[in-house]
Amino acid sequence: MSITAPLFQHHKHCDEIFADAEEACGKGDWTAGAAAFECLRGQLETHFASEEDLLFPAFEAATGMTSGPTEVMRGEHRQMRDLLAQMQGAVESRDSDAFGGAAETLLILMQQHNMKEENILYPMCDNALNSSDVGAALAERLK
Amino acid sequence: MHPNLSFDQAPPISVPYRFFLVAPWFGVMAGILLGWSGPDAFASRWTPEVLALTHLIALGFMLQAMSGALFQFIPVAVGGNVWHSRLVANAVQPMLVLATLLLVAGFLFSRPGLLSAAVPLFLLAVGGFVIAVALALWRTPATGMTLWAMRMAIGGLAVTVLLGALLAESLARGLTVSIVELTNIHLAWGLGGWALMLLAGVSYHVVPMFQLTRPYPLWFARGFGPLLLFLLLAWSGQYFLDEPRWPMAAGLPLLAIFFAYGGMTLWLQYTRRRKIHDATSLYFRVAMLSLLAFAISGAAFFLIPAIGADPRSVVWLGVLAFAGVFVSAITGMMYKITPFLNWLHLQRLGAPMSAVPNMKKMLAAEMMTGQLRLHVLALLLLLAAVWLPGLARLAGMAFAASSAWLGWNLISAVRRYQTFRDQIRAVALHC
Numbered sequence: 001m002s003i004t005a006p007l008f009q010h011h012k013h014c015d016e017i018f019a020d021a022e023e024a025c026g027k028g029d030w031t032a033g034a035a036a037f038e039c040l041r042g043q044l045e046t047h048f049a050s051e052e053d054l055l056f057p058a059f060e061a062a063t064g065m066t067s068g069p070t071e072v073m074r075g076e077h078r079q080m081r082d083l084l085a086q087m088q089g090a091v092e093s094r095d096s097d098a099f100g101g102a103a104e105t106l107l108i109l110m111q112q113h114n115m116k117e118e119n120i121l122y123p124m125c126d127n128a129l130n131s132s133d134v135g136a137a138l139a140e141r142l143k
Numbered sequence: 144m145h146p147n148l149s150f151d152q153a154p155p156i157s158v159p160y161r162f163f164l165v166a167p168w169f170g171v172m173a174g175i176l177l178g179w180s181g182p183d184a185f186a187s188r189w190t191p192e193v194l195a196l197t198h199l200i201a202l203g204f205m206l207q208a209m210s211g212a213l214f215q216f217i218p219v220a221v222g223g224n225v226w227h228s229r230l231v232a233n234a235v236q237p238m239l240v241l242a243t244l245l246l247v248a249g250f251l252f253s254r255p256g257l258l259s260a261a262v263p264l265f266l267l268a269v270g271g272f273v274i275a276v277a278l279a280l281w282r283t284p285a286t287g288m289t290l291w292a293m294r295m296a297i298g299g300l301a302v303t304v305l306l307g308a309l310l311a312e313s314l315a316r317g318l319t320v321s322i323v324e325l326t327n328i329h330l331a332w333g334l335g336g337w338a339l340m341l342l343a344g345v346s347y348h349v350v351p352m353f354q355l356t357r358p359y360p361l362w363f364a365r366g367f368g369p370l371l372l373f374l375l376l377a378w379s380g381q382y383f384l385d386e387p388r389w390p391m392a393a394g395l396p397l398l399a400i401f402f403a404y405g406g407m408t409l410w411l412q413y414t415r416r417r418k419i420h421d422a423t424s425l426y427f428r429v430a431m432l433s434l435l436a437f438a439i440s441g442a443a444f445f446l447i448p449a450i451g452a453d454p455r456s457v458v459w460l461g462v463l464a465f466a467g468v469f470v471s472a473i474t475g476m477m478y479k480i481t482p483f484l485n486w487l488h489l490q491r492l493g494a495p496m497s498a499v500p501n502m503k504k505m506l507a508a509e510m511m512t513g514q515l516r517l518h519v520l521a522l523l524l525l526l527a528a529v530w531l532p533g534l535a536r537l538a539g540m541a542f543a544a545s546s547a548w549l550g551w552n553l554i555s556a557v558r559r560y561q562t563f564r565d566q567i568r569a570v571a572l573h574c
Binding site: 015016018019022023026079082083086097098100101102104105107108109111112115116119120123124 | 219220221222284285286287348352353355416417418419479483486487490497500501502503504
């Protein structure tokens, strides 16, 4: 198994929770929607933190690239956190339209972010961190 | 960082938008041309009107929109860096517009001089675009079937334009080539080798991405592009082989893999995780149903010669492919890309995120779904008009109206971008 395989799988897991949250909030089922959204926000935060605390520093130390792809990914994490905050506000005010708009934006941002990670950054990390124990630490955090 | 790896969502917003904003108006021209030509326009694939209509859609709508989307898609999907994208777009796009108008006028008014004038412009514009895109696609360190499909598609575009140039010169100068066979090959490379290859490669990403479907099975993604390329080469053999059964022997497997791609995409959408429907997902569904109809009717025309011999049968296939498959899929994609690009570029202006309107505020959902309904009506009328020529004028007007609505929707989205941008800048100035 590659070092980044747990992150790859966790993307799919987050997609599933996203679909549940979007469907429930879109229908106005705020009890189920709030629970699914809380789960989504928690899982995404765990994912971002795993990358920012473990993977990115290890990659930067191994390659010396501190202002390249990892910096762009950190910036997109900030954008996604902001959108999650907007969605939180919409859940609290029970505003389906506001939730749907922020959710749609988050989905596209998240998917193109994942695409760049899965196609480009993760393979680079797998190459650079071949013999490190980062993979085990990531698997532990994301289980 | 790898010197050729772009992690930024380049290019500037004006690069894709200058292509997107122009494309629908070629659809309007096509609709007006059909409405003006009336009942005889669809009599066969060789009428001046059908040749003009085909190229208004293939070059004016499809090539414009697909080129703009490629500039945007290459950095994000495969980490490629198109050399001086703004410069290339600024040079290529006006040349493409002019070349398309010259070619269409050449067909419509039977003026060989206009066809000859269009050829060097196409070779220059598409040649420049192909070289810039191919360099980006071959230099990226990324891997995967989308990248390979895009590489094959850009090769398919080059083959299509070279064959088109040869055909145009043959018509203009009376060269001795087998026009029918060469046209069949040109058409197959344009629709299959360029447009469908690119659509499939992009689908591997965007169908799971927008709809949260399962990914395309690996065996499918690995097999589809190379098999399509192989079958197109086999199809092209009809030019050199004096074997009357050859087109059917190569054509039926081609139709079978078109069916497989359409069926697979519909199945993935049917079993998707995301329950929300929007204009993009519905447009993709229309495109894939049209592709299935294309494959089934194409096979029927091969197997039942009595129907296939009717000159209108190829026009029917053309309507399904151009208006049904590609105008639908491309419109659906533009409805997703444009609001996202608005948002992406606005939030880069440095305003607090809460000041940047979300995607749904960039283009109203009702405007997109309303335009989708009109497009489906226009498509049905166009298909009916192939067999009931009295409907041609109405079908043309409906298609013109639907394309104009699309054009208006895209203009509205860009105006919203400008309004929000000015508001954000004004707030920043006062802080």
